[in-house]
Amino acid sequence: MYRYDSFDREFVRSRVAQFRQQVERRIDGSLTEEEFKPLRLMNGLYLQLHAYMLRVAIPYGTLDSRQMRQLAHIAERWDKGYGHFTTRQNIQFNWPRLKDVPDILDALADVEMHAIQTSGNCVRNITADHFAGAAADEIADPRPTAELLRQWSTDHPEFAFLPRKFKIAVSGSPVDRAVTRAHDIGLRMIRNGVGETGYEVSIGGGLGRTPVIGSVVRDFLPVADLLPYVESILQVYNAIGRRDNIYKARIKITVREHGIDAFRERVEQRFRIQHKAFTSAHQALLKRISAMFAAPAFIEAPTGAFDAALARDPVFRSFVDTNLHPHRNPQYAIVTISLKAHGATPGDATAEQMRVIADLAERYGHDEIRISHEQNCILPHVHKRDVPAVHAALREADLATSNVGLASDIIACPGMDYCNLATARSIPIAQDIATRMKERGDERQVGDLKIKISGCINACGHHHVGHIGILGLDRAGVENYQITLGGDGTETAALGERVGPGFAADDVVPAVERLIDTYLVLRSDEDEAFLATYRRVGMQPFKAALYPDTVLAAGR
Amino acid sequence: MGRGNSGILVRDTGFRDDDWRGEFVQWSGEEDHSALPDLAALDVENTASAEDIVPLFERIALIRIAFPSHMDGRGFSLARHLRLLGYRGRLRAAGHILADQYTMARRSGFDEVEIDPDFAERQSEEQWLFRADWRTHDYQERLGRRQ
Numbered sequence: 001m002y003r004y005d006s007f008d009r010e011f012v013r014s015r016v017a018q019f020r021q022q023v024e025r026r027i028d029g030s031l032t033e034e035e036f037k038p039l040r041l042m043n044g045l046y047l048q049l050h051a052y053m054l055r056v057a058i059p060y061g062t063l064d065s066r067q068m069r070q071l072a073h074i075a076e077r078w079d080k081g082y083g084h085f086t087t088r089q090n091i092q093f094n095w096p097r098l099k100d101v102p103d104i105l106d107a108l109a110d111v112e113m114h115a116i117q118t119s120g121n122c123v124r125n126i127t128a129d130h131f132a133g134a135a136a137d138e139i140a141d142p143r144p145t146a147e148l149l150r151q152w153s154t155d156h157p158e159f160a161f162l163p164r165k166f167k168i169a170v171s172g173s174p175v176d177r178a179v180t181r182a183h184d185i186g187l188r189m190i191r192n193g194v195g196e197t198g199y200e201v202s203i204g205g206g207l208g209r210t211p212v213i214g215s216v217v218r219d220f221l222p223v224a225d226l227l228p229y230v231e232s233i234l235q236v237y238n239a240i241g242r243r244d245n246i247y248k249a250r251i252k253i254t255v256r257e258h259g260i261d262a263f264r265e266r267v268e269q270r271f272r273i274q275h276k277a278f279t280s281a282h283q284a285l286l287k288r289i290s291a292m293f294a295a296p297a298f299i300e301a302p303t304g305a306f307d308a309a310l311a312r313d314p315v316f317r318s319f320v321d322t323n324l325h326p327h328r329n330p331q332y333a334i335v336t337i338s339l340k341a342h343g344a345t346p347g348d349a350t351a352e353q354m355r356v357i358a359d360l361a362e363r364y365g366h367d368e369i370r371i372s373h374e375q376n377c378i379l380p381h382v383h384k385r386d387v388p389a390v391h392a393a394l395r396e397a398d399l400a401t402s403n404v405g406l407a408s409d410i411i412a413c414p415g416m417d418y419c420n421l422a423t424a425r426s427i428p429i430a431q432d433i434a435t436r437m438k439e440r441g442d443e444r445q446v447g448d449l450k451i452k453i454s455g456c457i458n459a460c461g462h463h464h465v466g467h468i469g470i471l472g473l474d475r476a477g478v479e480n481y482q483i484t485l486g487g488d489g490t491e492t493a494a495l496g497e498r499v500g501p502g503f504a505a506d507d508v509v510p511a512v513e514r515l516i517d518t519y520l521v522l523r524s525d526e527d528e529a530f531l532a533t534y535r536r537v538g539m540q541p542f543k544a545a546l547y548p549d550t551v552l553a554a555g556r
Numbered sequence: 557m558g559r560g561n562s563g564i565l566v567r568d569t570g571f572r573d574d575d576w577r578g579e580f581v582q583w584s585g586e587e588d589h590s591a592l593p594d595l596a597a598l599d600v601e602n603t604a605s606a607e608d609i610v611p612l613f614e615r616i617a618l619i620r621i622a623f624p625s626h627m628d629g630r631g632f633s634l635a636r637h638l639r640l641l642g643y644r645g646r647l648r649a650a651g652h653i654l655a656d657q658y659t660m661a662r663r664s665g666f667d668e669v670e671i672d673p674d675f676a677e678r679q680s681e682e683q684w685l686f687r688a689d690w691r692t693h694d695y696q697e698r699l700g701r702r703q
Contacts, residue, residue, distance in 0.1 A: 011693040021686060022656065030679055031654070035626060039656055121627070151695045157663035158636055161629025227699060238633045239603075273640050281700025 001062060001368065002147050002292050004112040011154070012109045015116060019043045020102040042122060042160065044115025045101055049420045054093045054101060055118040056108060060128035060146035060170070061089035061371040063113075065358035068369055070111040072351035072358070078104050083354070085339060085347040087373045087411055087462055088167070089127045090118050094418055116154060121162045123153035123234070128170045129177045130372035133293060134334050134380035136326040140189045140197050142172035144290040145226065148282065152227050159234050163241035164249035166234070167206075174491060179373060181205045181214045181493040182465060184251045185233060190220065198222050203233060203263070204255035207459035211495045212252040215260045217267060225275060227282050232270035236263065296366035298329050299383050306384035309391075318444065319391050319402040333384055335365075337377040337394060338401040338409060342438040343431050346412045347375030356397040364390050373462075374411055376404065407449045407516065408434035411462050415455030415472065422455035424472025424479040425505070429453055432509050446516055448529040452487070465489035467531045468515060469496040470508065479505045485515070485542055486534050499543050500550070511546055518545040563650065563670040566658065568688045571681045574670070576618060583609065592616075602630040606637035613643050620670070623651035632664040639665035655683040662690040663703070 004012070019039075026036040044055040056071070063071075071091060075083045078100045079093040086092055096104060108114055118125050126149045128142040129135065149168060153159070159166070168185045171178040180186030186202040199221045205214025221229055233251075240258070242248045255263050309316045325334040337357060340346050349357075357377050361369045364386040370378035382390055394400035403409050410433060413419065415426030430453050437443045452466030456473070463469030469484035480502040487496030503511050516530075518541055523533045534542065565572050580599045581592060585608050597618035600609070609619070619638065621631045635647055649661045650670035661669055671679075697703070 007693075007698060011695070014693050018656070018687075021683075025679075025683065030683060035654055038627060039654075121629075148699075152699055154695050155659075155693075156696065157660040158629065158632040160657075160660060161627055161632070227701075231701075235633045235637070238630060243628060270637075273637075277640055277702050279700035279702065281698065285699060 001064060002059075002143075002289060008112070009109070012112075012114050012116075013106075015043070015114065015155075016102060016105045016109055019105060023098065023102060038120055038161070041120035042117055043101075043105065044118040045098075046119060047420075048094065048418055049416075050418070051095050052098055052101070053418070054096045054104060054115055055086070055090045056093070056113060056115045057118050057125040058089050058091060058113075058371050059150050060126055060132065060143050061130045061373075062132075062143060063369050063371070064367045065362040065369070067111045067113055068354050068358040068361070070107060070113070072354035074104055074107055075351040075354070077107075082348055082350045084345070084414065085349065085371050085375050085377070087375060087413075087460060088118075088125055089130075089371050089373060090125055091371070092414075094414075119165075120160070121164050121166075122160045123149075123156065123162075123166045123168065126150050126153065126168050126170065127178060127183075127373060129172055130370045130374075130378055131177060131325060131334055131380065132172055132370075133295065134327050134332075135173055135175075135177075136328045137175050138173045138328065139191060140172045141290075141293050142170040142178070142187075142189060143293050144286055145172075145187065145189070145199075145223075146170045147289050147293075148226070148286050149230070151285070152230070152282070156234075158238060162234070162238055163243050163254075164246070164251075166237075166251070168230075176489075176491040176493070177372075179462070179465065179489040179493075182207055182211075182462070182489060183214065185230060186214050187226075192220050196222065199226065201229070201233075204252040204260070205493075206250055206252045207462060207464045208250070209247060209457040209459070210250075210252065211459065211464040212256070213493050213495060214252075215255065217260065217264050223286070224280075224283050225271075228275040228278050229267070229271055231277075232267045232274045235270050235274070236266045240266075296368070296381055298332065298381070301331070301383060301385055303331055303384040306387050309388040313388075315395075315402075316388060316391055319400060320387070321444070322402045322404045322406060324387070327381070331384055333382055333387055335379040335382045335387065335390060336372070336404045337379065337399050338404055339376050339399075340403060340409050340434065341398060341401045342403075342408055342434040344434075345427050346410050346430050349377070353397055353399055356393065356399060360390055360393055374409065376409070403434075403443065405448050405450075406437075406443045407446055407451055407512075408437045408443055410434060410451045410453060411466070412453040413455050413460035415453075415461075419455065419460075421458055422472070423457070423474035424455045424481065426453040426455035426461055426470075426472055429470060429472070429481065429505065429508055433512055436509050436513065440513075445526070446520065446530070447526070448531070449516070450487075450489075450531075451512070462489065463487070464495045465493065466496060467534070468512060470512075471502075473502065475502070481505065481508045483511060483515075483546065485539060486531065488531060497539060499539060500547055514545040515542055518542055562673075564673055564676045565648075566669040566671060566681075566684050567667075568662075568690070570685055570688070571676065578617075580620060600634070602628065602634055604634065606634060606641055606643075609638065609643075610641055613641075613645070616645055618646040618648060619643065620648040620650050621666075623649055623653050626652045626654050626657065629660075632660055635661075635665040655679050655687050658684055658687045659690040663694065663696065665703075
């Protein structure tokens with residue numbers, strides 16, 4: 001893991017001191033509310049529906065037990081005893097008081113954490129594959145790249161007042177678990193013909209009200225050119241991105257209006273100057289960073305305990321089935337801890353649960369924890385012999401829900417329960433679907449199914465890339481939910497297609513059930529997942545299931 | 557003609573009166589600048605193209621880039637671009653710039669910031685001096701981004 005040196009430590013402390021002074025200057029009138037707003041946003045502080053909300057960065061989703069315990073401490077001391085893990089590998093505290101925020105930021109700095117640039121029109125928290133450094137299918141660990149970008153983007157003098165927010169994601173595997181194509185810049189680590197590692201760079205992806213799958217702007221970027229090239233992209237965007245209309249200010253619109261080829265030409269033109277604007281210091285730093293992400297000292301031990309538990313315990317078997325993923329070391333497993341207990345708020349964890357996760361990471365997981373954009377927690381390095389013990393401890397803490405990748409493993413934005421942008425509730429819809437799936441008892445038979453729910457058009461719940469996407473809108477004061485099908489956030493990225501008119505809140509669960517039942521009838525066999533069936537048969541049978549009356553009427 | 561020079565300058569040492577006695581010529585990017593006086597000062601919008609100004613580099617002593625709003629960061633990238641293209645003259649950011657943005661201005665290549673006297677009253681010299689030490693805690697410097 002990356003460890004702060006004195007430079008990082010002093011930087012973060014100085015930011016806290018600056019923010020303390022900014023809060024004072026807001027109170028004494030030196031700063032107007034309009035002037036204070038971007039400054040508090042750059043330090044992660046939002047004004048929400050009921051209160052301030054503090055969004056804390058978990059860079060590239062990596063943290064250790066000490067940091068997790070500090071999050072638990074913050075939740076208890078300054079909030080209501082829980083935190084909410086988000087789709088951008090952040091954690092949000094929903095009830096801090098403004099006067100406490102500088103102290104919270106100091107408490108974060110104590111454990112090498114911060115809330116810098118988790119909001120505002122700047123480069124946001126850099127996200128990465130949550131299985132980084134552990135996945136069997138990985139080409140290279142994306143986290144050194146992400147950490148280099150974190151440092152580069154932190155307090156960047158040119159890019160703190162961009163036309164709009166800017167999100168960068170990095171994947172180190174051909175299997176894209178970081179949704180790179182839905183980011184302003186998506187970086188996929190690849191190897192070229194002669195075996196060198198580099199990046200495929202895509203730009204202009206994004207969800208929100210105008211969903212776009214990113215376009216490739218450079219098919220192979222050598223590692224050493226990363227910062228000058230990314231800086232060139234940002235310079236072009238900063239200069240020509242639109243500032244007249246907030247809904248047209250993201251780079252995806254800039255790219256669409258100018259065309260990817262013209263945009264690429266501008267970037268390459270800047271890059272010719274830009275690559276001389278850096279010494280090689282960043283490459284030396286990257287080397288130092290990479291060394292800190294060396295794999296832990298893996299244990300050599302028999303895995304008999306794992307096999308025995310598997311043979312003996314059906315509950316353990318289902319946990320292994322859904323919540324374990326292949327590790328690069330065959331004696332190890334990646335264990336996902338679902339924060340989606342049926343009927344709970346997706347992504348919420350209590351302080352007590354955070355401490356359980358911290359203890360397990362320390363005892364069995366080489367002290368590493370990850371947060372996924374799917375709002376779950378991960379122990380990336382668990383020796384298989386220890387998985388039964390981890391599972392037993394999770395069961396005691398009500399954290400052993402075996403549903404990762406299934407219908408109840410739902411991404412949902414905070415929605416109208418917290419957010420002042422929301423036009424509908426999302427959490428209760430997610431809770432109702434998950435509860436219903438538990439009653440049906442067949443979600444394991446249904447298999448891989450990604451349901452994603454957003455409570456407004458800004459699409460924080462990633463509904464555009466859900467196999468089933470649900471978008472909550474306000475129709476004359478009544479919540480109305482539109483359904484999209486066929487979305488995909490992986491390396492085969494696609495945007496979901498809207499099926500038809502929306503549904504009232506009470507009709508969403510039955511509608512989702514009709515989709516699932518239709519799939520169960522149509523699938524060629526148990527191995528054909530929902531998305532594959534949808535791609536094979538198309539929308540029509542699903543549409544007929546969603547709107548039986550309409551289709552009948554049309555047939556008459 | 558550009559704006560006058562009644563503003564207050566902010567430098568690393570604090571506030572001072574504007575010492576530029578000459579006129580400012582508004583740069584439009586199109587007109588013929590052969591009549592430009594030697595060592596003139598140029599007023600430039602933040603939408604200008606740095607490349608277009610390159611032929612004038614040797615003839616101008618000061619470029620003043622407008623910041624119409626503290627939310628508009630185009631001026632920072634424009635300053636950086638001018639410096640990378642070889643402009644070595646005086647570079648000034650003028651308009652709605654917060655004390656909190658002083659570091660960004662200096663690191664982007666500006667020598668100084670110009671603010672209105674009214675604004676200087678609200679955001680006192682002390683607040684600017686709090687952010688005057690722009691060389692410390694600089695990630696870009698550590699990464700080898702040349703100044």
